[in-house]
Amino acid sequence: MTARNTYVRPMTGWYRRNPHFVAYMLRELTAVFLAAYAGMLLAGVIALSRGPEAYAAFQEFLASPLSVGLHVLIFIAAVYNAYTWFRISPKAMPPIKLAGKRVPDRVIVVSQFAGCAGVFIVMLLLAGGL
Amino acid sequence: MQVVSTDVAIIGGGGAGLRAAIAIAESAPELKVSLVSKVVPMRSHTVAAEGGSAGVTTDVDTLDLHFHDTVAGGDWLCDQEVVDYFVEHCTEEMVQLEHWGCPWSRQESGHTSVRNFGGMSTARTWFAADKTGFHMLHTLFQTSMKYPSISRLDEYFACDLLVDDGRCQGLLAIEVATGDFVRVEARAVIMATGGAGRVFRQNTNAGILTGDGMGMAYRHGVALRDMEFVQYHPTTLPGSGILITEGCRGEGGYLTNKDGYRYLQDYALGPVVTEPTPKTMELGPRDRLSQAFWHEQQKGRTIDTPLGPAVHLELMHLGQKKLAERLPFIMELSKTFLGIDAASQAIPVCPSVHYTMGGIAADGTTATALPGLFACGECSSVGIHGANRLGSNSLAELAVFGKLAGENAAAFAREQAPTRSLERAASESEASALAILSRQDGTERLASIRDDMTQAMSDGIGIYRTADGMQATCDVLDGLVDRLAHVRLDDSNRAFNTEWLGAIELGFSLDVARAMAYSALNRRESRGAHVRLDEYDGRDDQQFLRHTLAVFEADAPPRIEYSNVNITRLPPAERVYGAAAKTTGDLANA
């Protein structure tokens, strides 16, 4: 009797094998930068709670080349994360129906991009204008 | 050798086999069912059926009309009592499939729809877009999973029936993954192995359709009936033979020749109509349409494509929306295999072998002459298709007769004593299967024998036939039997040896091919799909309103015998389509 002798291939390095997986891992990697940013904001709140000197020191840090460099990376990560999130979100929400017809995924994606751009402008205006 | 003991064994997990399994599980839940299939059931070729399945439903339709269409379509070679049973049970089966979840296409009201099909007097073909067989098969397969009494032997290749005491008591199978033999002992066996289109070169069939079941039954003395009737489907892709469903024409597609002319009007199928009209023009029966293609080719009015002559199937006038809704698979196929958008370009099509009207001789209850062996689906000949099957009758057939085979096999199994020892029969079959594998002195390549067989069949058993051509085919086939005995395989392993299984399949195919060729040679008339160009170019009811029976002879060509056709209420008449059909339709209504 011949035994069933199957071969199972290893998964090592799977994320390097296909551009789609590389993109996926980059998407997941954005979390590290966004976490750093959340930490940064938290640090700002802590500085604020400690008074003007502490807050000034925090602001000084923000202006340092190290911080600016880091924020460039964080910004790229944030934009990439947003891009992937909007593109894939129709898959993760119940189908939206208008007058019995399903709203096409494309419409949902595009409106999210538009929404994000709107938020960007409003926030810039708020920060700069007031 | 492993042994599996069961009550009913079913060979074949296509629509027919699955329907039979469910029928047993529902009518006799205490019986164990073993479903043996060389591919996982949902891979069976029922999956590829596109157009639809017949069942009388609309107010203008009647069982009588369906009966009349089927019998006339089959050129009166149908057993009329069986056709009566068939048409009475089609609709119920379609409703049953709906209850099991089959996504039949619907009207706005929520009721199921029907479409027109070739040779049918009115719209009566139930459809699930153009993936009807796919949805039927997956519905049946998934539904079958809910019955604990059904156990599956997926990817087990049946290589012989086990017969003892004059009764079929099981089968021998090879577990594909390991090459191990398994003896399946059963009180009744149902054969549901599908068609045998692969014995021809250009065909619409899947690679698995090598006629195994027909060959197995045949070698055990069950006759193969009406094997000369092989249907050529008029609209398939040149080269590959991939099917472009008749549903295209049911929805209103046109066939045009190289001058853009709707040539069917020249072949007694007119008048030219712009809307799909039953039994007229593109909705004539398949044999007539394939013959018309042949004549166009003779007249030099076909289109040359790199893969052979073709005519055009035009769907452009149906509009993108309708095509996307009704014929999405055809759109996909033309994009993939031709690189064209069928909404804006015509599809080149030509006839290919499609369906085996004949098969394992069985009566209207699906019982064969070998006690304990039942047959249903395309491998069987229960007597409803005659000399030419109407499109959409075979999906209905596998549901109606699959169920009947299940119920009858279950009833039979209940009355049988436990199986006797089949060890000896099994080890003999095992030895002959293993002999192919261990042969070292062979010289013949498997593929070249196969290619020679398919070429000979396509040459001699075509749309039009002559005595010389058929004789030549018979001669080639006789020679191939010897050559197969000298085949040499590259693969001597047991595990997943598809070359070995291919050699066993080719043995069955050759037997089936010979049954077809000799049956054809001996039918000295023209009827339905068997049309001769020599002196036998007309129908001869006097001599040949009879079924052909090909009986297996070891080491010799088949013995050809004849049996009577059961004619109860519709005497033979001329088959008429186009303008002439109207009156006949009215007659059947009366």
Added chain:
Amino acid sequence: MKRMKRSNEPIFWSLFGAGGVVASMVAPALVFITGLALPLGLLAPEALGYERMRALVGSLPGALLLFVVISLTLWHTMHRINHSLHDVGINAGLAGKVVFYGLAFVGTVATAYFLFVARR
């Protein structure tokens, strides 16, 4: 068939999802303003000066906004990092959950506390 155990993932997935919406909708703008525009002088320095920030935190909507952005971003990212460990073949299991969701929890509490302090 073995009985299926209900996963607690819905709790973390909801927070992850909410965080994802926040992160993708506001993070790009926020990072640009706080981390780039301001330090690089594209905005006036007092735009995010101490006084204005005190005022922001002092208003209830402002405080809530900051709280939501920081905490949900933490839940979002910790969830992802936890899963990524599995992706690269590290099976942290329960320990991973404890560490990463623990961090998110601590971050959430800290944000609430310091916002509270800053508002006084």
Added chain:
Amino acid sequence: MPDRREIDIEVMRYNPETDSEPHMQTFRVPFDEDTSVLMGLQYIKDHLDGSLTFRWSCRMAVCGSCGKMVNGVPKLSCKAFLRAYYPGKLRIEPLEHFPIVRDLAVDQTDFLEKLEAVKPWIIRKEEKPLSEGTYLQTPEEMADYQQFSSCINCLLCYSACPQYGLDNAFTGPAALSLLHRYNADSRDEGKSERMPLVNSEEGVWGCTLVGYCSEVCPKQVDPAAAVNRNKVNSTMDYFLRFLTPRGGVDS
């Protein structure tokens, strides 16, 4: 034939009776405009090496037998064409994430068990007698599940899903799509029987929305959507079980 060209096809070989691990073997295969990858493999089997093992059947992209990794991408080999890879060479491997039985044939039993586990059949509290005819279902109601019912079980999505590769306890994209197909069918009343699987760690929660499954699916089933929409369903089920009088379906 005007454009008869030749291409190198490198195929993975594995013989369970003699090999401890797979190796690659290269064949030179003639082709033209219409030669599919499957036909290339058939050419090898017929003319060069009859022991090359692979599954196929319909050769028209509907039976789901012939999936292979073609240059690292899961494809139906009958639906991919050699011309698209020329003049480069072709590397054909068995579908990823499944145990190799022999050469290009993989063991698909795990999927079949998963399929059965989602109860892919209509569950009714009360059957309607056949004599009363069909159930009514409007085209709009059909649209809720039709796409998910077009899965041909080709397993390409499983080969595309690293989460299934990392942990094959995950029910996976196609089985979950079919689960959703029945839950979303207006004739079905079996949702509560299927939710425990959806809600489990092996259910939808094994997915991290890699999304590649939907990209490789040859039938536009969009399994990623089926899986991830059920994360919403599962989450609702998780929280609402405390609110609804009947309690959660898992209770």
